[in-house]
Amino acid sequence: MPDPQTRNPASCPVCGQSNLCALAIPATATRPCWCYSANIDAHTLAQPAAAQNRNACLCPACAQAVPAKEADAP
Template identity: 45%
Template sequence: MTVTPDPSKCPICGEPNQCSLSNPAAATQTCWCFTAEIAPEARERIPDDALNKACICPRCARGEPPAKL
């Protein structure tokens, strides 16, 4: 069974990804990730079924570990 990723959640850590394209109120704005440098190790951690379907969050994009609760 294939689960479609939530476009508003980071597919790496599950936290909100701050994607403007997944937010109807901000969908006309450019997403932060369009101009961000994404760490190579972050790209490698994106699950195959989430590629091009959900943004990662800024923390994961920088290659940082998920926030501890």
């Protein structure tokens, strides 16, 4: 998990990879971000790394990951 003190708006706060956020890149800041049309589970957003750094978007892979509790459900 990336250091929560390192606040890079272009990096996913969960995995540290590029979050592909259109708003974090000056050249694409006027375009809508991929996340505007994504369905992101509330449990995913409540993960500690995501909740601690609300200044950076999750990457598509982390945003679409099934939260552990749901993955373990029968």
